[in-house]
Amino acid sequence: MRNTRTLTRRAALAATAVTATLVLAACGNDSDSDSSGHKGHSPASSSASADATTAAHNAQDVSFAQGMIPHHQQALEMAKLAADRASSAEVKDLAARIEKAQDPEIQTMSGWLKSWGKDVTTSDSSMESMPGMDHSAHSDMPGMMDNKDMAKLEKASGADFDTMFLTMMIEHHKGAIEMATTEKDKGEYGPATSMSDGISTAQAAEITEMNKLLGKN
Structure with missing residues (x-):
């Protein structure tokens, strides 16, 4: 009985770890992130900002x-x-x-x-x-x-x-x-x-x- 409970607890912990990994992976795949996983401004938004500055005259x-x-x-x-x-x-x-x-x-x-x-x-x-x-x-x-x-x-x-x-x-x-x-x-x-x-x-x-x-x- 004790062995059965131990195996069940280990299986539950393993499942939790897998779920957490999948969630983190999904967050890291944000549409505003670059190839290294860091968020930043897209080239399009930076270009639009520069154009706005140039046009402000x-x-x-x-x-x-x-x-x-x-x-x-x-x-x-x-x-x-x-x-x-x-x-x-x-x-x-x-x-x-x-x-x-x-x-x-x-x-x-x-x-x-x-x-x-x-x-x-x-x-x-x-x-x-x-x-x-x-x-x-x-x-x-x-x-x-x-x-x-x-x-x-x-x-x-x-x-x-x-x-x-x-x-x-x-x-x-x-x-x-x-x-x-x-x-x-x-x-x-x-x-x-x-x-x-x-x-x-x-x-x-x-x-x-x-x-x-x-x-x-």
Whole structure:
């Protein structure tokens, strides 16, 4: 009798173990699992997410990036001239800060345009261009300098350069703020509208600083 009960108990335990194994196998065969049994996002869902991110922009966002890149590039060229032409330490410091702020923004906007499949516009007066290149390609944009303006700045030095640089950069900044305001009002892409807000705030503060350096209130 005792042997019979022992055999019966062992058979029951074996049956339980088999059932548990089958249940675990079924759970491991989840439709969202990969070949190793780990759950993850399917290629289709990842692709859909990427497409949604890429599509979350409008024509204004593209126009903002394509316009602000050459606008920033000209500001950087003007700022670089200050290194060996300006006489004021304050002007040199301001120019250095402009470079530090705007160069990364150019890289960021270029990345947006590439991800959207759009052309990355550049200024003919960018840092890589040779002397004498056309500075007027984008002179119709707010605050952009033309060939004559840039030629005068390149020839100036000392106190004359300081005054000319500050006067021109104030107008340049006003143009950037105008472009940024349009983006804030009409843009759809979150990072672009956020950048435009930062541009407006930072450059408005720099305009105040430059007016003080010019002796204006």
